[in-house]
Amino acid sequence: MIKEQYIGLSTIARKEVSRIFRIWIQTLLPSAITMTLYFVIFGSFLGSRIGQIQDISYLDFIAPGLIIMSVLNNSYYNVVSSFFSAKFSKSVEELLISPLSPSMIILGYVMGGMARGLLTGLIVTIISMWFTTLSIYSLWVVISTIFLTSLLFSIAGFINALFSKKFDDVSIVPTFILTPLIYLGGIFYSIESLSPFWQTLSKFNPILYIINTFRYGFFGISDIPVFESLISIVIAIFILWSTAHYLLRKGFGTNL
Amino acid sequence: MPKRNALEIKQLKKFYPNGFPALKGIDLTVKANDFFGLLGPNGAGKSTTIGIISSLITKTEGTVKVFGHDLDSDQQNVKRHLGIVPQEFNFSIFETPMQILVNQAGYYGVPFRVANTRAKELLELMGLWEKRNSMAGGLSGGQKRRLMIARALVHEPKLLILDEPTAGVDISLRRLMWDLLQKLNKDGLTIILTTHYLEEAEALCKNIGIIDNGQIIQNTTKKELLSLLPSESFIIETTKKLPKTISLSCTQHQTLSDNSIEVQLNTEQNLNDLVLELNKQDIIVKRLSAKANRLEEVFLQLVEDPK
Numbered sequence: 001m002i003k004e005q006y007i008g009l010s011t012i013a014r015k016e017v018s019r020i021f022r023i024w025i026q027t028l029l030p031s032a033i034t035m036t037l038y039f040v041i042f043g044s045f046l047g048s049r050i051g052q053i054q055d056i057s058y059l060d061f062i063a064p065g066l067i068i069m070s071v072l073n074n075s076y077y078n079v080v081s082s083f084f085s086a087k088f089s090k091s092v093e094e095l096l097i098s099p100l101s102p103s104m105i106i107l108g109y110v111m112g113g114m115a116r117g118l119l120t121g122l123i124v125t126i127i128s129m130w131f132t133t134l135s136i137y138s139l140w141v142v143i144s145t146i147f148l149t150s151l152l153f154s155i156a157g158f159i160n161a162l163f164s165k166k167f168d169d170v171s172i173v174p175t176f177i178l179t180p181l182i183y184l185g186g187i188f189y190s191i192e193s194l195s196p197f198w199q200t201l202s203k204f205n206p207i208l209y210i211i212n213t214f215r216y217g218f219f220g221i222s223d224i225p226v227f228e229s230l231i232s233i234v235i236a237i238f239i240l241w242s243t244a245h246y247l248l249r250k251g252f253g254t255n256l
Numbered sequence: 257m258p259k260r261n262a263l264e265i266k267q268l269k270k271f272y273p274n275g276f277p278a279l280k281g282i283d284l285t286v287k288a289n290d291f292f293g294l295l296g297p298n299g300a301g302k303s304t305t306i307g308i309i310s311s312l313i314t315k316t317e318g319t320v321k322v323f324g325h326d327l328d329s330d331q332q333n334v335k336r337h338l339g340i341v342p343q344e345f346n347f348s349i350f351e352t353p354m355q356i357l358v359n360q361a362g363y364y365g366v367p368f369r370v371a372n373t374r375a376k377e378l379l380e381l382m383g384l385w386e387k388r389n390s391m392a393g394g395l396s397g398g399q400k401r402r403l404m405i406a407r408a409l410v411h412e413p414k415l416l417i418l419d420e421p422t423a424g425v426d427i428s429l430r431r432l433m434w435d436l437l438q439k440l441n442k443d444g445l446t447i448i449l450t451t452h453y454l455e456e457a458e459a460l461c462k463n464i465g466i467i468d469n470g471q472i473i474q475n476t477t478k479k480e481l482l483s484l485l486p487s488e489s490f491i492i493e494t495t496k497k498l499p500k501t502i503s504l505s506c507t508q509h510q511t512l513s514d515n516s517i518e519v520q521l522n523t524e525q526n527l528n529d530l531v532l533e534l535n536k537q538d539i540i541v542k543r544l545s546a547k548a549n550r551l552e553e554v555f556l557q558l559v560e561d562p563k
């Protein structure tokens with residue numbers, strides 16, 4: 001029984017990972033190109049005029065945010081597009097009629113999302129080494145943030161796919177919610193530099209906590225309490241996981 | 257221990273989200289090792305029933321049991337026993353037949369090596385071996401159907417449900433598929449088949465259920481169903497031009513052309529008497545054919561007039 005589930009899970013995971021490499025031009029290359037551009041434009045062209053933030057050179061300051069942004073985006077986008085394509089082509093029925101439990105189906109896709117998230121994170125990190133001289137303050141924080149963020153946004157992408165009825169629905173959340181939150185989440189600035197109004201508003205942005213926690217892993221400084229944010233990410237993971245599990249078990253977005 | 261039923265459906269109802277009552281409380285029992293034909297006109301509710309059995313459509317009311325396992329309380333065991341060939345293509349067009357089969361086996365917990373061997377056997381059996389590494393989207397309609405049959409068998413189910421498996425399959429392949437299905441059935445597999453080719457149902461099925469408008473209107477053996485036929489029509493072609501008037505005592509007839517007539521025979525009458533009577537009038541029968549497939553005639557009568 002457990003073996004059956006395990007074989008099923010690894011089948012999905014294997015299929016998802018090979019999909020990432022098969023269409024690497026869509027999955028891996030874009031992040032590498034955009035992030036290189038960010039480093040060149042914001043870091044080299046503009047950064048020298050901006051000077052330092054919290055005693056860190058501007059290029060070093062933005063690097064963690066750019067890394068975690070590609071982890072987050074790619075994790076999310078991989079799951080939402082892959083699972084929605086399966087829904088669209090109806091090949092998701094292959095999974096739904098099989099004895100695989102909902103947890104295994106979600107986990108299989110989440111593993112695919114994490115594979116792509118972490119892989120692009122690695123690629124962007126390697127690119128950033130060209131431009132920056134990052135050193136790590138707390139490896140433990142760096143690793144757990146990147147891992148938990150990838151997990152969280154993979155599950156979120158799965159829920160998005162369950163709700164999607166057409167291809168447009170796949171990009172609504174990334175375009176209208178995720179991207180603004182990421183850009184306003186302090187990748188390019190410290191919220192200390194904002195007026196009190198914007199500072200307070202920013203505190204409602206969950207992505208601010210993720211970016212700051214991750215940045216803390218490199219420099220040991222943060223606008224917000226780090227441990228609490230990590231706990232919050234874990235709680236969010238539990239909530240989204242239960243939601244995804246409940247929806248899939250009930251056949252929401254997959255059954256008639 | 258009495259043999260368990262392969263499928264037991266009680267008072268199954270389905271209202272689609274738009275309120276349409278696709279199933280109005282059907283009861284259906286299929287014995288283990290049966291070859292069961294589920295027939296009915298377009299929109300009768302066949303695919304809806306199959307969708308519910310395969311967990312793709314959520315039922316509104318009623319119970320479904322597969323080999324004694326209840327869909328509500330023991331869904332995983334229901335799923336383990338089933339092989340489904342859906343009416344519409346539902347595989348990824350970007351995967352190859354080999355990948356599709358091996359993955360499907362994986363979802364059922366078949367280890368990779370075993371899955372690989374079985375996939376190879378099934379692709380050969382279905383005449384898809386040459387296509388094993390081409391994208392499934394590039395297969396012909398009939399090849400896609402065969403791929404779905406192979407996929408439904410790769411985890412060795414005990415109940416195979418096929419929703420119009422021979423639609424778009426050419427005649428010679430259809431015969432091969434019949435042979436295959438009959439062999440699988442002989443080896444112990446229970447099969448449920450929907451089809452609009454009634455000669456297919458007549459050739460293959462032991463028992464037949466007819467569904468119309470979301471209700472089962474017949475559920476019996478094929479033999480009994482055929483005996484419902486009050487009369488059959490035959491077309492008789494003669495060697496020579498027919499005389500103006502023919503008198504037939506045993507039955508009514510219509511003239512179709514210069515050398516052919518149509519006759520109706522009820523269950524008591526026999527063809528031999530008819531031919532003898534024609535011979536007496538110097539008419540020689542050259543060819544004789546049934547006007548329609550017998551099951552087709554019962555079907556039409558039942559579906560048009562359920563009472």
Ligand SMILES: Nc1ncnc2c1ncn2[C@@H]1O[C@H](COP(=O)(O)OP(=O)(O)OP(=O)(O)O)[C@@H](O)[C@H]1O
Nearest residue numbers: 256272274276278297298299300301302303304305
């Ligand atoms: N998603 C849906 N929403 C609303 N009504 C539906 C839906 N799917 C099917 N129906 C209706 O339910 C009825 C039964 O459909 P079903 O597909 O089960 O018929 P069928 O017997 O398989 O027909 P066919 O021989 O054409 O395949 C039809 O009237 C159909 O219009």
Ligand SMILES: [Mg+2]
Nearest residue numbers: 302303343419
């Ligand atoms: Mg149908």
